Amino acid sequence: MIASIRPAPNPAAVPEPDIALAEKLFAELRERTGTAAGITRASYGLGEQIAHDMVRREANRLGMTCETDAGCNLYATLRTGPDGAERRPAIFVGSHLDSVPLGGNFDGAAGVLAGLAVAAGYRRAGILPPQDLTVAAIRAEESTWFGASYIGSRAALGRLEGSELDGVLRAGDLIRLGAAIDAAGGDTAALRRREAFLDQRRVGVFIEPHIEQGPALVDEARPVGIVTGIRGSFRHRQARCLGVYAHSGATPRRSRRDAALAVARLMVALDDSWFRLAEAGHDLVVTFGQLATDAAEAAFSKIAGRVDFSLDVRSQSTETLTLMRAELARAVASIEREQGVRFELGEETSSQPALMDPEIIEAFAALAERDDVPTLVMPCGAGHDAAVFAQAGIPTGMLFIRNRNGSHNPREAMEMADFAAACRILAAFCLRELRPAP
Amino acid sequence: MIASIRPAPNPAAVPEPDIALAEKLFAELRERTGTAAGITRASYGLGEQIAHDMVRREANRLGMTCETDAGCNLYATLRTGPDGAERRPAIFVGSHLDSVPLGGNFDGAAGVLAGLAVAAGYRRAGILPPQDLTVAAIRAEESTWFGASYIGSRAALGRLEGSELDGVLRAGDLIRLGAAIDAAGGDTAALRRREAFLDQRRVGVFIEPHIEQGPALVDEARPVGIVTGIRGSFRHRQARCLGVYAHSGATPRRSRRDAALAVARLMVALDDSWFRLAEAGHDLVVTFGQLATDAAEAAFSKIAGRVDFSLDVRSQSTETLTLMRAELARAVASIEREQGVRFELGEETSSQPALMDPEIIEAFAALAERDDVPTLVMPCGAGHDAAVFAQAGIPTGMLFIRNRNGSHNPREAMEMADFAAACRILAAFCLRELRPAP
Numbered sequence: 001m002i003a004s005i006r007p008a009p010n011p012a013a014v015p016e017p018d019i020a021l022a023e024k025l026f027a028e029l030r031e032r033t034g035t036a037a038g039i040t041r042a043s044y045g046l047g048e049q050i051a052h053d054m055v056r057r058e059a060n061r062l063g064m065t066c067e068t069d070a071g072c073n074l075y076a077t078l079r080t081g082p083d084g085a086e087r088r089p090a091i092f093v094g095s096h097l098d099s100v101p102l103g104g105n106f107d108g109a110a111g112v113l114a115g116l117a118v119a120a121g122y123r124r125a126g127i128l129p130p131q132d133l134t135v136a137a138i139r140a141e142e143s144t145w146f147g148a149s150y151i152g153s154r155a156a157l158g159r160l161e162g163s164e165l166d167g168v169l170r171a172g173d174l175i176r177l178g179a180a181i182d183a184a185g186g187d188t189a190a191l192r193r194r195e196a197f198l199d200q201r202r203v204g205v206f207i208e209p210h211i212e213q214g215p216a217l218v219d220e221a222r223p224v225g226i227v228t229g230i231r232g233s234f235r236h237r238q239a240r241c242l243g244v245y246a247h248s249g250a251t252p253r254r255s256r257r258d259a260a261l262a263v264a265r266l267m268v269a270l271d272d273s274w275f276r277l278a279e280a281g282h283d284l285v286v287t288f289g290q291l292a293t294d295a296a297e298a299a300f301s302k303i304a305g306r307v308d309f310s311l312d313v314r315s316q317s318t319e320t321l322t323l324m325r326a327e328l329a330r331a332v333a334s335i336e337r338e339q340g341v342r343f344e345l346g347e348e349t350s351s352q353p354a355l356m357d358p359e360i361i362e363a364f365a366a367l368a369e370r371d372d373v374p375t376l377v378m379p380c381g382a383g384h385d386a387a388v389f390a391q392a393g394i395p396t397g398m399l400f401i402r403n404r405n406g407s408h409n410p411r412e413a414m415e416m417a418d419f420a421a422a423c424r425i426l427a428a429f430c431l432r433e434l435r436p437a438p
Numbered sequence: 439m440i441a442s443i444r445p446a447p448n449p450a451a452v453p454e455p456d457i458a459l460a461e462k463l464f465a466e467l468r469e470r471t472g473t474a475a476g477i478t479r480a481s482y483g484l485g486e487q488i489a490h491d492m493v494r495r496e497a498n499r500l501g502m503t504c505e506t507d508a509g510c511n512l513y514a515t516l517r518t519g520p521d522g523a524e525r526r527p528a529i530f531v532g533s534h535l536d537s538v539p540l541g542g543n544f545d546g547a548a549g550v551l552a553g554l555a556v557a558a559g560y561r562r563a564g565i566l567p568p569q570d571l572t573v574a575a576i577r578a579e580e581s582t583w584f585g586a587s588y589i590g591s592r593a594a595l596g597r598l599e600g601s602e603l604d605g606v607l608r609a610g611d612l613i614r615l616g617a618a619i620d621a622a623g624g625d626t627a628a629l630r631r632r633e634a635f636l637d638q639r640r641v642g643v644f645i646e647p648h649i650e651q652g653p654a655l656v657d658e659a660r661p662v663g664i665v666t667g668i669r670g671s672f673r674h675r676q677a678r679c680l681g682v683y684a685h686s687g688a689t690p691r692r693s694r695r696d697a698a699l700a701v702a703r704l705m706v707a708l709d710d711s712w713f714r715l716a717e718a719g720h721d722l723v724v725t726f727g728q729l730a731t732d733a734a735e736a737a738f739s740k741i742a743g744r745v746d747f748s749l750d751v752r753s754q755s756t757e758t759l760t761l762m763r764a765e766l767a768r769a770v771a772s773i774e775r776e777q778g779v780r781f782e783l784g785e786e787t788s789s790q791p792a793l794m795d796p797e798i799i800e801a802f803a804a805l806a807e808r809d810d811v812p813t814l815v816m817p818c819g820a821g822h823d824a825a826v827f828a829q830a831g832i833p834t835g836m837l838f839i840r841n842r843n844g845s846h847n848p849r850e851a852m853e854m855a856d857f858a859a860a861c862r863i864l865a866a867f868c869l870r871e872l873r874p875a876p
Contacts, residue, residue: 247820248727253716255657268706
């Protein structure tokens with residue numbers, strides 16, 4: 001925890017971020033890494049490299065100091081003193097530059113360009129923040145490419161497993177993660193030694209601006225969201241329910257072992273649990289996203305003997321996730337007993353919730369209010385690099401920018417006015433002086 | 439309605455059916471129309487023709503008179519008087535000889551061979567029943583081949599549509615129904631004129647013995663079932679629910695339009711309706727046999743925007759089917775309103791329930807009791823030729839024979855002792871004299 005964030009000496013003197021620069025860079029990104037079908041910036045691949053090269057070019061132009069780490073993350077720093085001097089912890093602003101295949105232009109990139117816009121605004125106004133401002137362009141956040149999340153931020157914090165470097169292949173070209181990192185100019189030997197390029201002495205706070213991937217800001221008509229925490233999860237990606245196939249017309253109610261009805265009852269039971277816990281104030285989402293009887297064996301005139309399904313439960317609270325695990329176990333046992341079926345939930349994968357720093361949340365709220373920017377204080381349901389920084393003990397915050405049509409698709413629609421509102425909050429925030437914890 | 443069925447004059451003199459003959463014919467059928475993978479007797483195809491030729495051969499050997507109609511159904515009659523004489527309505531015993539692809543040996547064939555076993559028993563004992571006994575070998579009952587049900591029995595009763603002869607193709611070889619009937623020696627010109635080879639003057643009663651396709655007789659440890667009625671149905675084979683795809687973690691409860699949860703709620707609502715109606719004495723089965731999110735679009739971390747499903751509702755009572763249609767409409771409307779989704783139920787196909795003749799049910803029950811054969815009086819959930827005869831106003835009955843592992847698969851398992859118990863009831867029944875309605 002940082003002990004406190006001092007208000008900037010002169011609130012009226014916050015320089016306007018360079019939104020025109022960001023707009024130009026969004027357009028260049030779209031042109032150079034996209035087609036009519038969508039944006040593709042593969043992790044450690046061509047599109048991501050183009051984006052990193054662009055950020056480096058602009059940072060150099062702004063007189064920022066560029067460094068890369070063993071995982072090929074790029075850090076562009078607006079320095080408050082000469083390069084050799086001992087440095088205080090910096091404010092990091094950033095996000096990732098990769099995208100899903102045929103995704104949108106804003107998921108990830110908006111966070112990096114927000115940092116550049118703020119730094120360019122300071123440059124234009126000829127002022128320096130009280131401590132270094134580092135724009136971080138993180139690698140390989142999207143799990144779609146290597147089937148592993150937060151590769152870049154984990155590499156930066158010395159938290160990447162050696163087994164991932166050797167064992168994880170990129171979708172499509174099947175290149176190993178380690179080989180892809182080395183090809184991009186990284187240093188897998190250093191990653192294997194778990195060397196952390198970033199730590200709490202270097203990163204005073206980490207701020208990730210990101211488009212919202214859900215509809216809350218659109219629904220509530222607020223341009224900016226202030227994230228309270230990143231939801232953790234538990235998931236059963238390949239669960240199934242096994243019943244007994246039987247004639248739909250000839251099998252009486254008491255003889256049925258209907259896998260489809262059993263899964264339906266499980267879905268309704270967990271939805272009811274969700275409703276009850278939400279009413280009691282718990283943060284929670286529960287999703288059965290995939291669901292299928294066997295294409296070869298099922299028929300309209302047969303009771304289903306098997307249903308495959310997926311379950312995704314997320315909450316900001318570890319305690320709530322534990323409660324929902326118990327609700328799941330209870331529902332499964334009772335439905336198995338009542339319906340004569342068997343559930344095989346398969347492997348559980350999970351992630352820990354990560355809370356955002358309360359002082360940062362408070363500072364964002366105060367700055368937004370001063371700027372008359374309506375905000376929503378809200379949980380973040382998707383995973384982000386910010387979670388890795390928070391779990392490493394670094395005070396972390398996230399700003400959401402209103403966005404239509406969700407993310408991971410070419411219809412992402414962030415308006416520049418909303419982006420500018422978030423950048424103005426950031427520009428004010430980065431003028432505050434971090435006071436180290438005593 | 440027949441006015442009544444007189445008891446046979448001397449119950450003790452009921453001749454034992456020729457079970458050995460039936461057993462030999464089952465073995466021959468299995469050998470000539472099956473492989474290790476299952477039995478295949480295609481409608482108007484090779485396997486079905488082999489079975490018809492076998493029945494004709496045995497009927498000739500037993501001195502029965504063989505006729506075929508324009509739909510190639512075979513009628514083998516044990517005559518009570520000379521061929522030219524005016525005939526009273528006969529007792530018809532039979533079923534179909536086709537099977538599904540890679541099906542079992544007993545579905546259909548058991549009913550025809552039961553009739554032959556009874557006739558052979560009479561022959562062996564040297565007695566004749568009070569009226570003609572006709573063993574009916576019906577064509578093309580399984581809808582799997584031509585996508586239409588009860589082709590043979592509808593042809594016999596003048597109820598086949600001309601459009602079906604031209605428009606319906608056989609799965610696999612895509613031969614048109616009319617062409618297949620003509621190739622088998624039928625007369626599609628007569629079928630187009632809707633000439634009925636069978637009617638109430640000719641058929642006094644129609645009895646269809648058939649293996650049970652559900653588990654009720656096995657569960658209740660009864661060798662024989664007495665069918666009260668054949669369930670009618672309404673079906674939505676290609677229904678769907680449309681919601682909105684969205685991020686599972688980032689979309690709050692109130693913004694969700696979750697097609698998967700909506701379908702689950704519909705399934706549970708109709709299952710609850712079923713339970714309530716069953717408690718109130720309604721005959722009913724409700725099955726959602728197929729269920730799938732879109733393979734390309736759905737993901738474990740996405741709320742489902744679309745679920746395809748099938749619904750099959752069956753009852754012996756038209757009134758109950760009407761009640762369930764209303765329950766479905768109510769549930770759909772309320773779930774659409776609450777979950778923000780849209781259901782497209784698609785085309786409804788339906789069939790009418792067919793009640794079995796109460797006097798026949800009563801006669802079967804009395805004869806079974808006299809033989810100490812435990813029976814279950816029960817509905818029939820699957821469709822059968824018997825339904826077509828009942829709907830044509832012919833007094834109709836069905837006897838179920840206990841069978842393990844359902845039907846339409848090579849694991850059908852009827853025991854000959856159970857078959858014999860049903861044949862003995864039949865042998866006694868066919869000695870009763872039908873009295874025409876006044």
